[in-house]
Structures are given as structure tokens and as C-alpha cells.
């Protein structure tokens with residue numbers, strides 16, 4: 001679970017759509033001044049007020065509750081109201097992201113202006129909570145924003161939960177941090193999952209111990225506490241998922257067939273060593289979360305150098321889709337009673353959880369759009385940004401499609417791509433699948449919508465339709 005997967009250019013913004021940008025935008029009652037970095041569509045802006053994780057009986061909120069139940073108060077304190085607008089410092093710098101990290105690219109992240117963005121992960125609030133020292137543990141749940149493709153498992157807004165646990169070496173008995181952590185570990189419940197954990201707790205090259213700050217015993221103890229805590233969380237979630245999706249099983253009987261999970265080494269700028277946890281579910285290994293021993297620099301910068309601990313982050317929609325067998329991520333945003341009514345009452349009676357019953361699948365309608373990219377220089381290997389250079393990011397197209405056609409688009413993919421051998425111009429063909437979740441679209445309205453998408457691509461991205 002890398003924050004971003006491809007190397008991208010975080011250099012100065014392209015002028016695309018700058019002309020249509022408003023001078024200020026209002027988000028949750030506060031006004032922000034935009035600049036040429038602004039790249040948030042009105043659709044995405046309108047979702048900043050939805051807060052699905054706080055909407056009673058919404059599957060995202062139910063999933064949050066299930067996770068909270070595994071991290072009890074008063075050790076853990078819950079933070080569910082942090083504003084989605086944060087500084088680049090909070091989202092990246094405070095967590096040790098280098099200045100050229102691809103996650104900062106404007107093609108991937110929604111910027112209000114050069115220094116302000118819609119958080120891309122809940123880790124943006126870690127430093128602030130470490131500084132506050134309000135409890136031994138934290139759980140944050142919040143909406144997060146990433147420019148991405150359009151398909152049934154990607155949406156530009158989703159929800160994450162961040163968890164962190166800290167211990168203060170000046171406050172533990174005899175100053176023995178490792179012993180204190182292990183004593184807390186001994187107080188945690190056990191489970192009967194099959195856990196594969198083939199790697200040592202740290203490795204000098206692949207997954208280093210923070211030698212300047214932690215003894216091997218301390219890091220190993222923190223890692224062990226982290227792993228047990230998260231295994232308990234996953235056990236709770238997947239035992240419930242099994243019970244909900246198999247009507248013959250109660251949570252108790254479901255646990256007779258043990259779940260399989262495995263720890264995989266990972267990398268995050270703000271933890272070391274780091275891991276991902278994968279769960280074997282319905283025949284596949286599924287990555288469910290990222291975590292690790294917090295970089296000591298976070299605690300030092302937060303003014304609490306004597307504090308150490310762990311952190312994790314988990315995406316809620318992905319888990320909710322498994323828990324409730326929800327087939328399309330757009331459904332979470334639906335206000336259709338046929339969706340919402342199926343979860344009513346469940347937040348207070350988790351044992352009543354059952355799988356979502358889809359309310360019929362309406363027909364798909366595929367439309368292609370082919371165009372030449374703007375610019376005339378040889379496309380492929382051209383990395384320059386001079387006049388005429390091709391500067392194409394698929395996510396810009398995704399954004400235009402979403403903005404015009406909203407949730408009636410199920411997915412968008414590239415079906416053809418070539419460079420003209422003589423002129424060097426690049427041509428792309430995308431296939432858009434229009435399919436409403438709520439009704440059958442008429443031919444006329446689909447054609448109209450596709451026309452509007454095509455026009456917007458010309459206007460906003462400067463392409464030439466073929």
C-alpha cells in the first residue's frame with residue numbers, strides 16, 4: 001500500500017483549467033484563496049461536507065464502529081471531526097516525505113493552493129496528536145482525497161482510519177520501555193487466526209531498526225504489540241464478514257475455521273520498520289492495512305522525544321465492501337433508500353449485520369472517445385515542459401468525466417493508444433461505461449452526456465477529437 005504507485009512530476013502546475021478556477025472556495029464553512037495549483041472539481045468539493053463516517057447506520061460508519069470496538073477507551077481516544085483541508089506541511093513534510101515525492105504531484109492530489117490541499121491520508125494528523133499527548137492511543141477516522149481512475153473500487157473520496165499507540169520512556173516503571181510494552185501486550189486478548197510472519201522484526205536493508213532511537217528489544221516489543229493489536233482488529237472484522245455473508249454461521253461458529261493472515265515487509269516515510277497485513281479471503285490474499293514503528297523524528301518534532309510507539313492506516317470502503325458485499329464503491333455515496341435502508345439499525349446491533357442485496361443491475365452503455373493529445377513534439381520519451389510538449393495525465397481525463405457525468409460512469413479505460421510515425425502526435429482512445437446504479441439510462445440522455453464529456457475534454461484538456 002504505497003501512497004502512490006508511479007513516479008510523477010511534481011513540478012510547476014500546467015495551466016489546464018486554471019481559467020475556470022474560482023478565486024476562493026468554501027469548504028465546511030471556511031473560505032480559502034485559490035492559486036494556479038487549484039485543481040478540485042466542483043463534484044469533489046461538494047463531497048467534503050458528506051462525512052459518511054459519521055452518518056448513523058451508513059456502512060462506512062458501521063465499519064468505523066467495529067474497528068473502534070477493538071481499540072477501547074480510555075487507552076484510545078477517538079477523533080472523527082478533523083477538517084479535510086490541511087497544509088502540505090501536515091500531509092507530507094511533517095511525516096518525512098521528501099520534497100520530490102511522487103505523492104505530492106498535482107496529477108494525484110487535490111490542491112486548493114500551493115500550500116493547502118485536501119488530505120490524502122489520515123496520517124496528516126499524526127504529528128498534531130503526538131504533540132497534544134492527550135492519551136496513550138488515538139484513532140482518527142476521516143474522509144481522504146486522491147485523484148484516481150474511475151472504476152468500481154476507486155473513488156476520489158474515501159475514508160481511512162488511523163491508529164497510533166505511544167509509550168513514554170520517562171513514565172514507564174524503571175524506565176524500561178520494552179518491559180512496559182510487553183506487559184501491555186500480555187494484557188491484550190488472544191485469537192486463533194493462522195498468522196504467517198516469516199521475517200525478523202527488522203532487517204538492516206529491507207526494514208531497518210531505528211538504531212539511534214530504539215534498542216532491538218524495544219522495537220521488537222513495539223512491533224509485537226502492533227501486530228497483535230492489528231490481528232485482533234482483522235479477526236473481528238473478518239469473523240463478522242463471514243457471519244454476515246454466510247447466513248448459516250454465527251460469529252461464534254464462523255471462528256471455528258481459522259482465518260489466515262500474513263505480515264509483509266513494507267515502506268512508509270514515517271515508520272520503520274514497516275509492514276502491510278494481508279488476509280486470505282475468498283481465495284485471494286488481500287492487502288488490508290499499512291503500519292509500522294513510528295519514526296522517532298515525528299515524536300521529536302512534536303516536542304515529546306521520550307515518546308515512542310506504532311501507527312497504522314486502513315481504508316474503510318474496502319473493508320465495508322467485504323463486510324457487506326457491496327459491489328461498487330459509488331454506492332456509498334447513494335442517497336437511494338434501497339441502499340440506505342438495508343443498514344438501518346445495524347450500528348447499534350452489530351450482530352444483525354447482513355450482506356447487502358443489490359437492487360438489480362441496470363444495463364451498461366459503452367461509448368468511445370478518440371482524440372489527439374495537444375502538442376506536436378514527439379510524445380513518448382519527451383519529458384520536457386517546453387512549448388508543444390505533451391503533458392498528459394490520465395487522472396485529468398478521469399476528473400473531467402466524473403465532473404460532467406458524475407456517478408453515472410461505472411468505469412473508464414484506455415482501449416487504444418498510438419503515436420503517429422511521421423508527425424509524432426499521440427492519439428488515445430478511452431472507453432467510458434455509462435451505467436446508473438439507480439435506473440436504466442435512456443439512449444438520448446447517454447448520448448447527450450457523452451457529448452458533454454467530449455466537449456469538456458476539448459475545453460479543459462485541449463485535445464483534438466478524431
Ligand code: PHE
Pocket residue numbers: 001002003120121122123162268271290291292311312313314
Ligand atoms: N497513510 C498510509 C497510507 O495511506 C498508511 C499508514 C498509516 C502506514 C500509518 C503506516 C502508518 O498509505
